[in-house]
């Protein structure tokens with residue numbers, strides 16, 4: 001994708017980036033959230049399924065329009081029993097990726113529920129993105145048209161991807177980071193980095209830096 005370039009996939013020190021973006025992945029258990037993250041950050045794929053317990057995170061620094069942006073990527077557990085823990089992390093997220101599995105219709109129909117949970121717990125200004133994963137598989141149950149139609153209905157962008165064969169995985173994260181950056185540049189979203197590297201996010205109108213009336 002033009003204007004976007006990977007800088008490093010290791011933990012960056014405090015002086016090696018211009019800004020931080022907190023991004024969350026949500027969706028049913030088994031749709032491939034962890035695999036998308038591992039593919040993006042480590043360029044690896046494992047066919048074995050190790051379910052996420054609670055929450056996990058990885059870091060990757062990318063170049064967006066000449067600025068070094070540290071992506072703080074939070075991988076939430078899809079299992080219902082962790083829902084109380086995971087929803088606590090929605091607040092402050094600048095970007096949220098809703099993932100379903102194109103071979104599993106149930107994970108697709110559950111996206112509306114994920115969308116509503118996100119709207120309930122996340123900041124109004126968070127940028128959302130719908131991802132249909134496992135596009136490499138022949139046993140498809142959800143068509144690309146269905147994915148596009150749902151994204152249109154929800155008013156969010158859509159990407160089909162495969163963590164396994166590395167289709168569109170970089171595009172997911174770079175597209176989201178670019179959209180977040182555009183919101184920051186247009187002052188719809190404000191991110192402040194705390195001393196510990198944590199990010200506080202708010203709508204620009206709620207932030208003291210905004211030129212509010």
Ligand SMILES: Nc1nc2c(ncn2[C@@H]2O[C@H](COP(=O)(O)OP(=O)(O)OP(=O)(O)O)[C@@H](O)[C@H]2O)c(=O)[nH]1
Nearest residue numbers: 029030031032033034035047049051052078163164
């Ligand atoms: N064929 C194929 N399999 C995939 C793909 N992505 C993930 N998988 C497989 O799907 C299974 C679940 O992947 P995970 O990434 O652990 O799923 P998750 O969404 O993180 O699951 P939870 O941690 O329980 O929420 C694993 O066996 C993966 O190997 C893909 O793009 N293609």
